[in-house]
Amino acid sequence: MFGRKRAIQELHDIQQTTWEWLQAHPDLPLQTPTADSPSAGTVTAPVAEVDDFLPPDLRVPSREEITGMMMPYDKPLVIDGEVQSCPQCGAYRDWVLLSVRDEVWLRCRASHETPEPRLDAAWYNRNSGPMDRWHPTLEDGLKHLGH
Template sequence: MFHRIRRRRAETNEMRRLHDEAWAQLEGLVPPEAERIPAEPQSCEPASVVDDFLPPELRIPSHDQLDGRMMPWPQPIVLDGDMIACAECSAYRDWLILSTRDQIWLRCRQGHQQQETRLDTAWYNRHAGPADATHATFEDCLRHLGH
């Protein structure tokens, strides 16, 4: 058994020696592609500046320019094994989820609102789809979402 280990070790040492010799021979060589590359880049004319931004009427505000965002949530919300229900009317589905100032608020169909501390902005961002509209007032947004 030990003779196999010695033989393998000798083969490995021989391969390492051959590799080191080949590497030493390549060390001083310059690849032919390097000779064709110019030493200094050629100056070219500057590219023309093009305004590729959307016109102002098609831009939507970024999340830091909004007072808040909201999305409909028709199914029940279950957190930590508990189904969330409205504290005033006991509704448990057809919520509007509002995200504002790093807080999550739930609004039932009757208009009752309650803060949900077990949800955060990261949860909202994972579950919210793209915004389809922006509104000037809270009431306009409620009308748009059918509440």
């Protein structure tokens, strides 16, 4: 109704193209750290599983439906009582939070990307607002958010 089928088909086409591109480029920086990466030696406490309290129609779509989501987070990010800062440049606010492949990544204004194992999809669902736009690429989404 009102072009919804066309919009849904365009979205699925964009998602399929993005998914194929991600599969063809497994060396993207949005990967789990390897044993030789600087952050791989850090030990983190296991994250308790939290049941997603949102109703099914408001939850983050599955991987087949969408590749990833992002949201701005302008204030300091406090996790377990400490302010999270970028390990490369020390920035502690004005983040873009990326929810990709069941992981949450932090991206500072200087384009440094850091995985945050203490955050999960349930946390992202509780803290993100409604999605207002679809972007075919990560760069388009970042441009929309002013990063």
